[in-house]
Amino acid sequence: MKNPINTTGAWIIPQPSTEFTVKHQPAEVDRWRKLLGAVIELSKLNGWSKAEVRRRTGMAEATFSQWTNGNYAGVLSNLNDQISTWLDNLEESSRIAATLPVSPRYLKTPTGEDVVKTLLFAQISAGMVMVTLPSGSGKTTAAKHFRDYRPHVFMVTASPHTKTIHGILVDIAEELQVTEHNPTRLVRTIGRKLQRIGEGSLLIVDEAQNLVPDAINQLRHFVDINNCGLALLGNEDTGTSFFNDRSKSVMSRAQVATRFDRRLKRENNPQLGAEMLISAWGVDDEDCVKFLKVIAQKPGALRNIDRTIKAALISGLSGGEDLTLPLLRDAWKNRDLGDIA
Numbered sequence: 431m432k433n434p435i436n437t438t439g440a441w442i443i444p445q446p447s448t449e450f451t452v453k454h455q456p457a458e459v460d461r462w463r464k465l466l467g468a469v470i471e472l473s474k475l476n477g478w479s480k481a482e483v484r485r486r487t488g489m490a491e492a493t494f495s496q497w498t499n500g501n502y503a504g505v506l507s508n509l510n511d512q513i514s515t516w517l518d519n520l521e522e523s524s525r526i527a528a529t530l531p532v533s534p535r536y537l538k539t540p541t542g543e544d545v546v547k548t549l550l551f552a553q554i555s556a557g558m559v560m561v562t563l564p565s566g567s568g569k570t571t572a573a574k575h576f577r578d579y580r581p582h583v584f585m586v587t588a589s590p591h592t593k594t595i596h597g598i599l600v601d602i603a604e605e606l607q608v609t610e611h612n613p614t615r616l617v618r619t620i621g622r623k624l625q626r627i628g629e630g631s632l633l634i635v636d637e638a639q640n641l642v643p644d645a646i647n648q649l650r651h652f653v654d655i656n657n658c659g660l661a662l663l664g665n666e667d668t669g670t671s672f673f674n675d676r677s678k679s680v681m682s683r684a685q686v687a688t689r690f691d692r693r694l695k696r697e698n699n700p701q702l703g704a705e706m707l708i709s710a711w712g713v714d715d716e717d718c719v720k721f722l723k724v725i726a727q728k729p730g731a732l733r734n735i736d737r738t739i740k741a742a743l744i745s746g747l748s749g750g751e752d753l754t755l756p757l758l759r760d761a762w763k764n765r766d767l768g769d770i771a
Contacts, residue, residue: 441470441473441474441480443466443467443470444498444499444500445500446459446462446500446501447500447501449501449503450500450501450502450503453503453506454506458506458507458510459506461510461514462497462500462506462510465510465513465514465517466497466498468517469483469498469513469517472517472520480494480495480498486516487512487513487516488512488516489509489512493509497509497513526747529747530744530747531739531740531743531744533736533740534707534710534711534736536571536572536574536575537568537703537706537707537710538706539568539699539702539703539706539707539732540698540699540702540703541563541567541568541569541572541697541698541699541700541703542568542569542571542572542575542703543572543698544694544698545561545563545568545569545572545573545576545694546572546575546576548561548661548692548694549561549572549573549576549580549583549632549634549661550576550580551691551692552632552659552660552661552691552692553580553582553583553630553631553632553659554630554659555659555691556630556653556657556658556659557653557659557660557689557691557692558650558653558659558660558661558662558689558690558691559659559660559661559662559690559691559692559693559694560638560661560662560663560668560690560692560693560694560695561573561661561662561663561664561693561694561695562663562664562665562666562668562693562694562695563665563694563695563696563697564665564666564697564729564730564731565665565729565730565733566729566730566731566732566733566734567697567700567703567731567732568703568732569663570636570663571732573585573634573636573661573663576634577634580632581630582627582630582631582632583631583632583634584602584605584606584631584632584633584634585605585633585634585635585636586598586601586602586605586633586634586635586636587601587635587636587637588601588635588636588637588638588639588640588641588645588664589637589640590640592640593640593641593642593645594642594644594645595642595644595645595648596613596616597645598635598641598645598648598649599616599617599620599648600616602620602633603616603619603620606620606623606624608620608623617648617651620652621651621652621655621656622656624652624656624657624658625656625657625658627658630659631658631659632658632659632660632661633649633652633658633659633660633661634661634663635649635660635661635662635663636663636664637663637664638662638663638664638668639664639665639667639668640664641662646662649662650689653689654689666695700726700731701723701726703731703732704722704723704726704731704732704735705723707732707735707736708722708723708735708739711736711739713739713753715753715754715755717755718753718754718755718758721755721758721759721762722735722738722739722758725738725762728767730767734765734767737765738758738761738762738765739753739758739761741761741764741765742754742757742758742760742761743757745757745760745761
């Protein structure tokens with residue numbers, strides 16, 4: 431009697447059918463048991479359902495179900511080979527992934543600490559702040575660190591697709607785990623959620639230079655009505671669309687402009703921040719350090735250092751090379767961001 435197909439997606443160790451054990455060679459049945467055990471263990475570790483594993487292996491749904499249930503009537507060795515190859519490739523991919531370079535965690539650079547202090551002020555005072563630092567200065571990394579280690583801090587990223595009132599509100603609702611499909615009620619629902627959290631809630635909007643004027647004004651509404659902090663992070667263009675919007679009265683623009691309690695727009699010792707990042711990567715070769723410090727003087731300083739080192743290390747993996755100046759030069763050249771003497 432054949433086992434019924436498990437359609438629930440739950441992983442179980444099946445008792446193979448009599449036909450299955452009679453039809454196939456004992457060695458191949460033993461191989462099937464070991465492979466299935468490895469698949470189940472790996473799937474539970476990664477939280478994969480049967481449907482997800484089937485998709486990853488590329489098997490037909492009925493074939494995969496029969497293989498996992500122990501009632502496959504075809505050539506078992508073919509399916510065992512396919513699963514074995516998939517497991518081997520997965521192990522190889524995991525091995526390679528484990529060797530890939532990982533960027534250093536948050537560094538307490540002078541600029542990063544200034545960002546943290548500014549965000550803390552906004553959270554404690556339930557006020558509005560604006561951080562307009564150059565690209566690659568580490569403001570986003572500092573903000574994410576602050577969010578991860580402070581309670582009641584929420585962070586969204588504005589984009590050209592979410593720059594409108596509704597667009598940014600939808601992102602905020604998702605971040606707050608607010609479910610409201612009626613646009614007219616969305617503002618009130620978000621506001622109530624922020625207010626229920628109590629004093630000390632902070633909303634961070636990264637890439638805020640993308641926001642349209644009305645969206646900035648709507649965010650100001652949460653500060654005034656719901657007593658939460660607000661931080662706008664972006665480049666030097668952040669807020670200029672609002673402050674230069676001649677369609678609004680001087681009083682209307684001033685209503686928002688005067689609500690900002692702090693503005694952080696200057697990097698604090700950017701060279702020291704670059705040195706800290708280079709050191710955190712473990713780079714001590716004099717020529718490599720000198721080259722990276724030149725990169726630090728270009729727009730996108732810390733980001734460029736981080737990505738150039740990472741690209742150079744990845745290029746050196748195949749040959750087992752350590753970080754060298756030629757690898758750094760090639761990595762920078764391939765990024766096509768300008769020449770360095």
